[in-house]
Amino acid sequence: xxxxxxxxxxxxxxxxxxxxxxxxxxxxxxxxxxxxxxxxxxxxxxxxxxxxxxxxxxxxxxxxxxxxxxxxxxxxxxxxxxxxxxxxxxxxxxxxxxxxxxxxxxxxxxxxxxxxxxxxxxxxxxxxxxxxxxxxxxxxxxxxxxxxxxxxxxxxxxxxxxxxxxxxxxxxxxxxxxxxxxxxxxxxxxxxxxxxxxxxxxxxxxxxxxxxxxxxxxxxxxxxxxxxxxxxxxxxxxxxxxxxxxxxxxxxxxxxxxxxxxxxxxxxxxxxxxxxxxxxxxxxxxxxxxxxxxxxxxxxxxxxxxxxxxxxxxxxxxxxxxxxxxxxxxxxxxxxxxxxxxxxxxxxxxxxxxx
Numbered sequence: 001x002x003x004x005x006x007x008x009x010x011x012x013x014x015x016x017x018x019x020x021x022x023x024x025x026x027x028x029x030x031x032x033x034x035x036x037x038x039x040x041x042x043x044x045x046x047x048x049x050x051x052x053x054x055x056x057x058x059x060x061x062x063x064x065x066x067x068x069x070x071x072x073x074x075x076x077x078x079x080x081x082x083x084x085x086x087x088x089x090x091x092x093x094x095x096x097x098x099x100x101x102x103x104x105x106x107x108x109x110x111x112x113x114x115x116x117x118x119x120x121x122x123x124x125x126x127x128x129x130x131x132x133x134x135x136x137x138x139x140x141x142x143x144x145x146x147x148x149x150x151x152x153x154x155x156x157x158x159x160x161x162x163x164x165x166x167x168x169x170x171x172x173x174x175x176x177x178x179x180x181x182x183x184x185x186x187x188x189x190x191x192x193x194x195x196x197x198x199x200x201x202x203x204x205x206x207x208x209x210x211x212x213x214x215x216x217x218x219x220x221x222x223x224x225x226x227x228x229x230x231x232x233x234x235x236x237x238x239x240x241x242x243x244x245x246x247x248x249x250x251x252x253x254x255x256x257x258x259x260x261x262x263x264x265x266x267x268x269x270x271x272x273x274x275x276x277x278x279x280x281x282x283x284x285x286x287x288x289x290x291x292x293x294x295x296x297x298x299x300x301x302x303x304x305x306x307x308x309x310x311x312x313x314x315x316x317x318x319x320x321x322x323x324x325x326x327x328x329x330x331x332x333x334x335x336x337x338x339x340x341x342x343x344x345x346x347x348x349x350x351x352x353x354x355x
Contacts (some may be wrong), residue, residue, distance in 0.1 A: 011210055034344060049092040049320035050136055052127055057084055060126050064119075068281075079119035091124075096142040097172040104146070117143045159283040165197050170287060171279050175234060183271065185266070189273065191250040192265050193293060200297030200315040202319040203290040205234040213260025219248050223340075225332035237316045240332045242339040300346070310338040 061080040065073050073221050086099040103116045121140040128137035169190060176186040192207065201207050209232040216225040224243040230236040243251075254264055271290050279288040294315070312318050313335065 007226065008177050017337070018328050033278050045138060045141070046093055049090055050127075050133070050139075051089055052090060052136075053093065053111045056127070056130070057123065058290050060123055062123075072237060076119070076237055079116045082116055083120050083123060091136065091139055093139075093142060096139045100280050110145075113140065119143065134138055153341055156295075156299075157284075158281070158286065158292060158295055160288075160292045161282050161297060162300070162348065163298070164279075164281050164288060165193065165293065165296055167275075167282075167347065168279055171277055175273070175277065185269065185273075186267050187250075187253050189270050191241050191247070192267065192270050193242070194250045194348060195265075195288070196293035197296050198247050198343065198346075199241050200294045200301075200311075200317075201228070201241065202234055202294060203267060203271070207265055211260060212255055212258045212262045213252050216255050216260065218243055219251065219255075221332075221334050223336040227332070233316055235316055235319075239313055239316055240330060240335045241314055242336040244340075244343055244346075256284055281340060301342070304342045304346070306342045310335065313319050314339060 036098045060078060065076050068076065082103065083099065085101055087095045099120060099170070100117065103113055107113050107116070110276055119142050124140050124143075125137050128134050134290060172181070172186055172193070175181045176183070181189070195201070196207055207229060210226070210228070214226050214228075218224045225240045226238055226243060228241050230238045233239070251264070258264075269292070274288060274290060275336070281288055281292070298311075298317075313330070
């Protein structure tokens with residue numbers, strides 16, 4: 001036995017499971033001293049200061065930016081810059097509260113405040129895991145948003161009527177007649193207006209990303225329904241989008257001689273033209289913007305009493321709490337039938353542009 005212990009370099013007095021009384025007493029003494037330090041205030045958040053390196057923040061930011069949309073990258077960088085400029089690698093109660101106060105003062109929009117503070121909280125949790133120190137995560141206590149009662153608006157701030165959409169269509173026609181836009185732009189802009197007004201798809205997150213092949217396949221069906229992919233939707237929800245007969249007629253000229261992988265709509269060009277033309281809304285001292293086409297679809301859907309589950313599915317908006325019994329594995333024909341039941345008699349025709 002002695003020879004074996006000598007070969008394996010094992011010392012009997014330092015075995016893993018020791019029955020020596022002095023060893024057990026020593027372990028108990030260390031545990032008690034550690035607990036007394038914690039209870040005595042050594043880790044009090046009011047006096048605790050922890051550090052992190054700038055390279056850790058840069059590495060985490062790079063990790064978070066992987067796979068996100070291009071529109072979210074600048075926000076991620078901005079959150080990282082704010083985090084470093086207010087803490088400079090030191091985390092204590094004063095710095096973290098200063099970070100929170102800075103964000104609340106700089107941004108009045110609730111969603112902007114959430115982006116920065118949630119990024120900071122996530123970084124603290126990241127430090128707690130990578131450094132095996134849960135004290136880092138405890139500082140998120142000082143990054144909570146203030147509790148305030150939600151104000152309920154009696155009416156929406158933007159009212160978009162059928163006349164407003166028709167004024168845009170008329171303005172496109174007028175711009176073509178005066179030579180401001182060419183034939184392709186005329187057809188493209190009208191197709192964007194009709195598609196967005198009848199389907200309520202988000203202008204940049206969805207409409208700008210749709211491909212020629214998707215529409216070519218959709219209009220070849222008896223009941224035209226386009227399959228919108230997860231990467232073409234804001235909340236990454238794949239769904240079917242029915243096409244109104246007017247939309248089908250407006251889109252057909254855009255398919256001739258084009259490759260399936262091309263983006264069908266020049267959404268950015270339309271948005272620039274709309275900013276230049278400055279078409280007023282009928283109600284309120286405001287100008288028409290691309291997002292108003294989604295507003296029209298939602299508000300017109302209220303007037304038509306469009307089925308709530310069907311509308312939430314097509315617009316991918318307010319999907320929480322909706323009865324999904326018909327949409328867990330939806331059939332495109334079923335989605336189209338419910339949609340066309342309400343929208344079949346709605347048409348958007350050219351009228352005179354109102355001043």
